[in-house]
Amino acid sequence: MKILVVDDEQDVKVLFQQRFRKEIKKEELDFVFAFSGEEALKKMASMEQEAVLILSDINMPGMSGLELLKKIKENYVAPPPVVMMVTAYGDEENRSTAKELGADDFLTKPLDFNELKSKLKDIV
Amino acid sequence: MILEPLVLLFIVWHIRKNLRLLSPNTLWDKYLLWAMIGITILFIVEKTLPITMVTNWIWHVLILGVGYLIFRLPVLERMRTTLIAVLPLIIINIIEDLVEIIYLPLYETIENYLDFAFVFALTWMIAMLIRSNKQNKALKTERKKTLAEEERNKFISAQKEKLEVIVAERTAEITKQKDELMHAFTELKNTQSRLIQSEKMASLGELTAGIAHEIQNPLNFVNNFSEVNKELLSEMEEEIENGNLEEVKALAKDIIGNEDKIMLHGKRADNIVKGMLQHSRSSTGKKELTDINALADEYLRLAYHGLRAKDKSFNATLITDFDAALKTVTLVPQDMGRVILNLLTNAFYAVQKKTTEQIEGFEPTVGISTKKNKNTVLITVTDNGNGMPKAVKEKIFQPFFSTKPTGEGTGLGLSMSYDIIKAHGGEIEVTSEESTGTTFIIQLPDAIPNH
Numbered sequence A: 001m002k003i004l005v006v007d008d009e010q011d012v013k014v015l016f017q018q019r020f021r022k023e024i025k026k027e028e029l030d031f032v033f034a035f036s037g038e039e040a041l042k043k044m045a046s047m048e049q050e051a052v053l054i055l056s057d058i059n060m061p062g063m064s065g066l067e068l069l070k071k072i073k074e075n076y077v078a079p080p081p082v083v084m085m086v087t088a089y090g091d092e093e094n095r096s097t098a099k100e101l102g103a104d105d106f107l108t109k110p111l112d113f114n115e116l117k118s119k120l121k122d123i124v
Numbered sequence B: 001m002i003l004e005p006l007v008l009l010f011i012v013w014h015i016r017k018n019l020r021l022l023s024p025n026t027l028w029d030k031y032l033l034w035a036m037i038g039i040t041i042l043f044i045v046e047k048t049l050p051i052t053m054v055t056n057w058i059w060h061v062l063i064l065g066v067g068y069l070i071f072r073l074p075v076l077e078r079m080r081t082t083l084i085a086v087l088p089l090i091i092i093n094i095i096e097d098l099v100e101i102i103y104l105p106l107y108e109t110i111e112n113y114l115d116f117a118f119v120f121a122l123t124w125m126i127a128m129l130i131r132s133n134k135q136n137k138a139l140k141t142e143r144k145k146t147l148a149e150e151e152r153n154k155f156i157s158a159q160k161e162k163l164e165v166i167v168a169e170r171t172a173e174i175t176k177q178k179d180e181l182m183h184a185f186t187e188l189k190n191t192q193s194r195l196i197q198s199e200k201m202a203s204l205g206e207l208t209a210g211i212a213h214e215i216q217n218p219l220n221f222v223n224n225f226s227e228v229n230k231e232l233l234s235e236m237e238e239e240i241e242n243g244n245l246e247e248v249k250a251l252a253k254d255i256i257g258n259e260d261k262i263m264l265h266g267k268r269a270d271n272i273v274k275g276m277l278q279h280s281r282s283s284t285g286k287k288e289l290t291d292i293n294a295l296a297d298e299y300l301r302l303a304y305h306g307l308r309a310k311d312k313s314f315n316a317t318l319i320t321d322f323d324a325a326l327k328t329v330t331l332v333p334q335d336m337g338r339v340i341l342n343l344l345t346n347a348f349y350a351v352q353k354k355t356t357e358q359i360e361g362f363e364p365t366v367g368i369s370t371k372k373n374k375n376t377v378l379i380t381v382t383d384n385g386n387g388m389p390k391a392v393k394e395k396i397f398q399p400f401f402s403t404k405p406t407g408e409g410t411g412l413g414l415s416m417s418y419d420i421i422k423a424h425g426g427e428i429e430v431t432s433e434e435s436t437g438t439t440f441i442i443q444l445p446d447a448i449p450n451h
């Protein structure tokens, strides 16, 4: 299963690769990274057929996570990819907006990787 | 002889006239009048009674006495010409009378000579009188002139006095006004420094949300990478037990890499806290070697996230272009940081405002770039907001000029920025196109480049 991680912080990539090195080694999970909403849309276009889970930050310059979410839910009708939004601690406003836009799940920053792992296992 | 009484009368009359001019109504005026009357009576008596022998000598003595006075007293100086004119006649007269008394036969012998002398003396008198008359006339006009001049001088000095009073009044007024202005000025200065301090605090408030966001991210990384390393270390222990050296080496490499990340993000948080403290503190005014690129990047993030925290729906594309050739520049970091923050806050405000107009296809964009030239450093802040008309552009560096609604702008941002840049020996320039965008360019001297 492919997981597209969208975050403007470059080191998120290294962190995920370290945190999921066992899963990556065993090829249970396949991570793809994008550093902006725009880049995420491009990456998605190039891997259309594959089952995709998107994990996106909200607070990004340029296209925000919410806009990305809106675009994804509008453009990918069948079957729409699962989108998990990462929100800052206590940011209820963004959380409810994301829910309205069709976000499937939420994670709060700072990321609890154990929680994320169990959630991924459920989906896979 | 009729000459002597006439001359006497004339002289006395003259003296009286002059005296009147000098000081009217003195006793002398009366005495001289009596003298004139006396002379006239004596003259009439002389003509009716045969006492010429006696009166002649009275005239002689009187005239010689008056003549003596005229030559001795400077007051009577003006009578001298008259006296000189008649003197030959009088002397001849006296000689005649003397000879007549002393030795009559001699008189008959010299009578012809005396007649001749008499004619000469008469001619002399007439000539002298004409001359003196002319002189008198000239003197009179001269006197008139001096009188007029005196009058004028009097008038002028009176005017001058009046003027001096007015000037003194005005000077007092102006001095008072000056004092009042000085007072108002110091008061304004105090208010200004208080305002600057509160503006600083206000911008700090704007920043706090950005700061929270900016500290949260690196702290998350520090925590996450530490956790990863802990996992990696326990794995490493296992591999050591198993004697799998290759695997141990690979793990060690990862751990070291993660430690670098931890340090990097720790430093990032540290810098932000430091920057925040620096921002709120009054400027030390001390120039330091500063990494302009890092400073600009830091404030870009703070300004952006600060605004985002206030307005969740707002978003903008950030374009950075930092010249890698630019390492450090000597400047006061707090001050220049505030300049950059002011420009960025203005730029974000401009694009945010344009966003509310819901123009099709508008992508709010703010850019900051640095460039190293030969002797200068350029910092450019651009936005694609609505720009400003010429009338606004001309005033933006004036203190308290703001087009923002009250409460949203004090109008001190750019004027303070201007002062700071001037204090660094730099320039700030603005180009703005209505409905297209605005660009501010700061040019700083690169005194101690690339240390």
Ligand SMILES: Nc1ncnc2c1ncn2[C@@H]1O[C@H](COP(=O)(O)OP(=O)(O)OP(=O)(O)O)[C@@H](O)[C@H]1O
Binding pocket: B199, B342, B346, B347, B350, B383, B385, B386, B387, B388, B392, B396, B397, B401, B402, B403, B404, B408, B409, B410, B411, B412, B413, B414, B415, B438
């Ligand atoms: N990037 C920009 N685009 C359009 N107008 C601008 C821009 N920057 C400044 N201005 C104009 O210049 C004025 C003065 O700016 P300045 O930063 O001095 O004060 P302010 O932003 O109004 O208030 P403050 O900065 O004190 O909160 C602004 O009110 C605005 O009209």
Ligand SMILES: [Mg+2]
Binding pocket: B342, B345, B346, B409, B413, B414
């Ligand atoms: Mg401003």
